[in-house]
Amino acid sequence: MTRHTAAATALVAVVGLLGCSPSTPSVAWDIDNCDYCRMTVSDRRFGAAAVTNGGRTLHFDSIECLAAWTEAQPKPPRAIFIADASAPGTLLPVAALRFHRTAIGTSPMGKGFVAVAKTAGHTDWDGPALTWDEVRATVSQEGMSTTTPPPSGGH
Amino acid sequence: MLLLAALLAVQGPLLVAPNGPYRSIAAAVAAAPDGGTVRVSAGVWREPMLQLDRPVTVVGDAGAILDGEGTHEIMVIRGAFVTLRGLTFRNTGNSYHEDRAAVHVDSAANCTIEGNHFDNTFFAIYLSRTEGCVVRGNVVAGRPSTESATGNAIHSWGSRNLRIEDNRVGGHRDGIYLEFTRHAAVRRNVSEGNLRYGLHFMYSDSSAYEANTFRRNGSGVAVMYSHVVRMANNHFLANRGATAYGLLLKEITDVTLLGNDFSGNTTGLLADGAERLQATGNRFTANGWAVRLLASTSGGRFTGNDFAGNTFDVAVNARTVDADFSGNWWDNYRGWDLDHDGVGDVPHHPVRLFALLVERAPVALMLQRALFVRILDAAERVVPALTPVQVVDRAPRVSRGRGSE
Numbered sequence: 001m002t003r004h005t006a007a008a009t010a011l012v013a014v015v016g017l018l019g020c021s022p023s024t025p026s027v028a029w030d031i032d033n034c035d036y037c038r039m040t041v042s043d044r045r046f047g048a049a050a051v052t053n054g055g056r057t058l059h060f061d062s063i064e065c066l067a068a069w070t071e072a073q074p075k076p077p078r079a080i081f082i083a084d085a086s087a088p089g090t091l092l093p094v095a096a097l098r099f100h101r102t103a104i105g106t107s108p109m110g111k112g113f114v115a116v117a118k119t120a121g122h123t124d125w126d127g128p129a130l131t132w133d134e135v136r137a138t139v140s141q142e143g144m145s146t147t148t149p150p151p152s153g154g155h
Numbered sequence: 156m157l158l159l160a161a162l163l164a165v166q167g168p169l170l171v172a173p174n175g176p177y178r179s180i181a182a183a184v185a186a187a188p189d190g191g192t193v194r195v196s197a198g199v200w201r202e203p204m205l206q207l208d209r210p211v212t213v214v215g216d217a218g219a220i221l222d223g224e225g226t227h228e229i230m231v232i233r234g235a236f237v238t239l240r241g242l243t244f245r246n247t248g249n250s251y252h253e254d255r256a257a258v259h260v261d262s263a264a265n266c267t268i269e270g271n272h273f274d275n276t277f278f279a280i281y282l283s284r285t286e287g288c289v290v291r292g293n294v295v296a297g298r299p300s301t302e303s304a305t306g307n308a309i310h311s312w313g314s315r316n317l318r319i320e321d322n323r324v325g326g327h328r329d330g331i332y333l334e335f336t337r338h339a340a341v342r343r344n345v346s347e348g349n350l351r352y353g354l355h356f357m358y359s360d361s362s363a364y365e366a367n368t369f370r371r372n373g374s375g376v377a378v379m380y381s382h383v384v385r386m387a388n389n390h391f392l393a394n395r396g397a398t399a400y401g402l403l404l405k406e407i408t409d410v411t412l413l414g415n416d417f418s419g420n421t422t423g424l425l426a427d428g429a430e431r432l433q434a435t436g437n438r439f440t441a442n443g444w445a446v447r448l449l450a451s452t453s454g455g456r457f458t459g460n461d462f463a464g465n466t467f468d469v470a471v472n473a474r475t476v477d478a479d480f481s482g483n484w485w486d487n488y489r490g491w492d493l494d495h496d497g498v499g500d501v502p503h504h505p506v507r508l509f510a511l512l513v514e515r516a517p518v519a520l521m522l523q524r525a526l527f528v529r530i531l532d533a534a535e536r537v538v539p540a541l542t543p544v545q546v547v548d549r550a551p552r553v554s555r556g557r558g559s560e
Contacts, residue, residue, distance in 0.1 A: 030351065031398070032398075033398045037405060038377070038405055039379070040351050040374045040398070041374065042350065042351050045251060073522060088251055106310075106312065110357060119467070124252045144380065145380050
């Protein structure tokens with residue numbers, strides 16, 4: 001009986017934990033479409049996913065799309081995961097990442113935002129480090145439909 | 156001037172060959188006068204990255220191959236009036252840290268890149284902040300991997316007055332990609348078998364796309380965040396992925412679609428946030444969805460188009476969609492033309508009830524051939540209750556159009 005109780009408790013604990021911290025969502029690269037701009041999620045350096053409060057997983061081809069979508073929500077999503085550009089194709093929780101606005105590589109929406117693992121040390125991605133809040137504020141301020149090139153970008 | 160011309164004529168092109176007079180392209184380019192020509196003989200040339208920063212023409216004999224040995228860009232053009240013709244570029248290798256290209260034009264004007272071959276390159280031709288360049292008659296063959304470790308075949312960033320004509324591109328992420336580019340003319344290119352888009356442009360205003368063929372690309376063609384776009388007589392063919400479309404219009408204003416072919420696509424035309432879309436004389440044939448209009452689209456006008464053999468001719472995701480249909484030919488029109496004026500006597504409602512159901516619950520698609528779905532559709536056609544009342548063709552043509560004629 002106690003064994004069963006223990007097992008049940010463990011099960012509840014596991015389920016509870018899963019409920020609290022969603023596991024890293026997967027991205028079907030080259031197949032999933034961005035839930036903000038509809039582009040195919042393709043470039044492994046820039047993809048992202050958000051788990052909504054309703055439990056749905058949304059995919060994004062770029063950090064700027066994720067930021068624009070997040071800004072349009074009444075409250076923050078349950079969890080956000082973004083590709084670590086220093087290990088393309090690997091998603092990390094947003095808290096484990098630092099951000100740069102880079103001239104290296106063209107981000108899918110052209111604004112040049114890139115995320116790198118905080119543990120990665122120095123990488124080739126240049127520019128001063130930004131926080132996720134700063135990235136969102138910048139995207140919010142610039143808007144997504146500008147046809148002026150960003151200050152950095154291209155070569 | 157005459158003297159200079161005479162000198163050039165006497166000197167002729169500077170020949171690069173294994174036994175000289177020049178044994179490397181770099182040496183010949185360094186020795187060439189402004190406006191001079193370097194001729195590269197057949198053979199595989201492995202040299203460090205070549206910089207062209209003044210007016211010079213580099214032409215290749217048949218079999219002249221420039222090899223990046225999988226490690227570097229092959230040519231960087233930084234001067235005006237550089238011409239590359241008849242060369243084969245190969246093996247740049249991949250890079251996650253730079254947009255590595257076989258030919259990289261950076262802040263230069265009036266370049267001509269014509270009749271070259273590109274084999275196994277990350278980016279083939281990369282134009283950054285250029286003015287007045289011509290990219291014509293090149294053949295770009297990538298080696299697509301499932302890793303998607305590939306750039307675009309022809310890529311333009313922040314450029315003006317660009318002509319991209321008569322190229323054949325495939326095997327890259329996007330065949331032709333324009334970003335922050337204005338006044339581009341993209342004509343008669345064939346872009347097929349690319350991992351993502353045959354043509355993709357964003358933030359690129361006032362450009363024209365004519366007589367191109369986009370076939371069997373991963374997701375089709377995507378046109379986004381741009382104003383004043385004209386697309387005429389293009390072919391959008393066989394883009395069949397689950398989420399693929401012939402042409403996606405996303406946040407576009409003032410777009411004209413004239414005499415294009417949309418055939419064999421999962422979705423022919425998908426408009427999301429398109430304002431003032433004018434579609435005339437296009438042919439929509441054998442698509443899953445010929446036209447899908449999302450509620451964010453406004454001011455659409457569809458006149459003189461042909462719809463034949465599509466599973467759904469028009470689908471919308473809301474009952475209120477601001478689009479005007481008139482004078483189109485619909486193969487499933489069930490009216491008649493008793494006065495023989497070429498126009499059907501009863502209006503045609505192109506949105507099937509079932510299309511509306513599928514838009515809300517995609518799994519319902521499995522009922523496509525069910526009898527009761529047909530009964531529902533027939534009932535809805537007689538008494539429209541759920542389908543959008545605005546989306547109606549009040550003057551459907553009873554005979555097929557002649558495209559854009």
